[in-house]
Amino acid sequence: MEPPVVGRLAPSPTGRLHLGHARSFLLAWWSARSRGGSVVLRIDDLDGTRVKPGAVALVLKDLEWLGLDWDGEPLMQTARTAAHAEALDLLVARGLAYACVCTRKEIEEAASAPHAGGDETVYPGTCRGRFSSRAAAREATGRQAALRLRVEPGDVRFEDALRGPQAFDVARTAGDFVVARKDGVAAYQLATPIDDAYQGVTEVVRGDDLLPSAARQQLVGDALGLTVPLQAHVSLVHAADGHRLAKRAGSLSLEELRSAGVSPERVARWVAESAGLSGTERPRPAKDWLEGFTMERVPRLPVVLPADPVSRL
Ligand code: GLU
Numbered sequence: 001m002e003p004p005v006v007g008r009l010a011p012s013p014t015g016r017l018h019l020g021h022a023r024s025f026l027l028a029w030w031s032a033r034s035r036g037g038s039v040v041l042r043i044d045d046l047d048g049t050r051v052k053p054g055a056v057a058l059v060l061k062d063l064e065w066l067g068l069d070w071d072g073e074p075l076m077q078t079a080r081t082a083a084h085a086e087a088l089d090l091l092v093a094r095g096l097a098y099a100c101v102c103t104r105k106e107i108e109e110a111a112s113a114p115h116a117g118g119d120e121t122v123y124p125g126t127c128r129g130r131f132s133s134r135a136a137a138r139e140a141t142g143r144q145a146a147l148r149l150r151v152e153p154g155d156v157r158f159e160d161a162l163r164g165p166q167a168f169d170v171a172r173t174a175g176d177f178v179v180a181r182k183d184g185v186a187a188y189q190l191a192t193p194i195d196d197a198y199q200g201v202t203e204v205v206r207g208d209d210l211l212p213s214a215a216r217q218q219l220v221g222d223a224l225g226l227t228v229p230l231q232a233h234v235s236l237v238h239a240a241d242g243h244r245l246a247k248r249a250g251s252l253s254l255e256e257l258r259s260a261g262v263s264p265e266r267v268a269r270w271v272a273e274s275a276g277l278s279g280t281e282r283p284r285p286a287k288d289w290l291e292g293f294t295m296e297r298v299p300r301l302p303v304v305l306p307a308d309p310v311s312r313l
Contacts, residue, residue, distance in 0.1 A: 026272075156168050
């Protein structure tokens with residue numbers, strides 16, 4: 001028998017949700033629930049500079065409005081600080097992560113041009129082997145230190161349920177990447193696989209902007225001996241002008257759509273249609289689309305929103 005499916009919703013409380021989030025979250029929920037699986041909710045609230053006061057309650061409201069539910073209490077990532085710190089200590093003790101005092105400017109100056117085709121500066125490894133710990137780095141330089149994971153050259157391979165076999169040479173595209181920020185807070189790439197494993201998540205469905213992150217999270221998971229969930233990266237939603245929807249595109253937030261009279265059933269219908277489901281002639285609530293949902297049928301093409309979503313959805 002197949003092991004039970006555990007899907008997850010992992011919003012960041014950085015603003016109101018938009019249609020791109022609605023699509024990723026509906027697909028994640030349909031994928032798990034259509035196979036009788038459970039769904040856990042995690043609030044990715046580690047990035048204190050981006051978290052907006054009151055946003056958690058509004059994100060939960062948006063998810064509920066969409067007709068989504070979850071099992072158990074939401075997990076706040078900030079409640080997992082001790083587990084993140086323990087994992088970081090382990091990585092340093094095993095020689096798999098090291099303290100780094102470089103500033104962004106120093107990295108840019110030391111690195112050769114950013115990797116062709118990427119906009120990320122590749123970390124040149126300046127602090128590799130320099131310090132035994134963050135404390136030692138601070139002592140020696142008077143600077144706060146981040147922690148970076150040692151990345152060996154070669155492809156990180158994994159299978160994406162939607163996009164097939166993937167290979168990312170993280171050493172070439174990013175180099176040793178940050179797993180703890182200079183203030184000691186766990187980086188997204190570290191916290192995600194740790195908390196997915198803690199919540200028993202078996203599959204991650206999220207936007208394909210995070211596909212390169214999946215390779216990094218695989219490396220973190222391997223270094224910590226964690227089982228990394230199956231991955232399915234779904235297309236992002238683009239506005240009619242070709243721009244990717246961002247949270248700042250306020251006019252497309254679910255809240256604005258709701259105020260303009262768009263029902264959650266209409267949003268679900270639009271997402272269902274974009275996911276290759278049949279019977280999309282009329283709006284229906286999220287739970288009415290479970291039957292017939294399969295990830296295999298979800299198109300890999302970018303999804304473009306009509307120019308006037310309020311009247312066209
Ligand atoms: N919290 C992240 C976001 O809202 C997603 C994290 C993930 O799915 O791994 O972009």
